Amino acid sequence: MSGLLAGKNILVTGVLMDSSIAFHAARLAQNEGARVVLTGYGRLSLVERIAGRLPKPAPVIELDVTDQHHLDGLAGRIREHLGEDARLDGVVHSIAFAPGDALGGGFLDTRWESVATAVQVSAYSLKSLTMACLPLMERHGGSVVGLDFDATVAWPSYDWMGVAKAALESTSRYLARDLGSSGIRCNLVAAGPVKTMAARSIPGFETFHDVWTDRAPLGWDLSDPEPAARGVVALLSDWFPRTTGEIVHVDGGVHAVGA
Structure with missing residues (x-):
């Protein structure tokens, strides 16, 4: 078997539709030789149907990153599909959510409860997911890759999700610091806007x-998620063996130019 990810086992979260970056990361990972396991939340039948569009079968595990019981049992569930002695070589974090009042221009009026939800699901979950997978990675190392949206500036309507993404970026750096001794890299792909189901929930998304x-x-x-998915697969591979705590921008270069 050949390919960038030949022989690797990869967990991919956040596959809800085949328009998502996570779906295309899973597809490309399989094409590059990886065995892929997916997670889904809530609408598992939909995730299973979308999984059927991948080049090869991929099992789907239910995972609510705010449920400690789910997190505690994740490593065992992965072993059910990959084998008791299986290792996990890579994790793709593609999980984000903010309640409606945390988006759309009402930044100054958003309730703390909504902010807390956005931060827990969109940022803290990077730590939660990584630690849940650690028993399958700590002996041999691996790569954690999260999906980001540039948090260095304030975007129209993005509001507290922008704050959550800034927290995601900081979380990734601290994970890189604390897990480097175990050979685990943690990096983010800051993607340009893509017309996904999640994006359509952002008021004013068309301004992007x-x-x-x-x-x-x-x-x-905006209709092509593959460039960002390629960035994810590259960071999962062995071609970045000493890169961690990094944010790779796959946005056509927008982050680098002024108005």
Whole structure:
């Protein structure tokens, strides 16, 4: 078997539709030789149906990252599909959520409860997920890759999700610091906007189209999740053996240019 991920076992979260970056990361990972396990939350039948569109079968495990019982049992559930002695070589974190009042321009009026939910699901879960998978990774190392959206500036309507993404970026750096001794790398892919189900829940998302149309030096197609998915697969591979705590921008270059 050949490919960037030949012989590796990869866990991919956040596959809800085949338009998602996570779906295409799972697809490309399989094409590059990996065995893939998916997680889903709530609508498992939908995730299983979407999984059927991958090149090869992929089991689906239910995972609510706010449920400690789910997290505590995750390693065991993965072993059920990969074998008792199986190792996990990579984890893709593609999990984010903010209640409606945390998005859309009401930043100053958002309740703490909604902010707490956004931060727990979208940022703290990177730590929760990584620690749940640690028993399958700590003896041999591996790669954790999260999906990000540039948190260095304030975006229209993005509000507390932008704050949560800033927390995600900081969480990734601290995980890189604390897990490096176990050979575990933690990096993020800061993707440009893609028309996914999650994106459609952001009020005013269409404004990002004009920003990327006007400013991306390489151009940007909001309907194409594959460039970001390729970045994820590259970071999962052995081609970045000493890269950790990094944010790789796959956004057509928008982050690098001014207005």
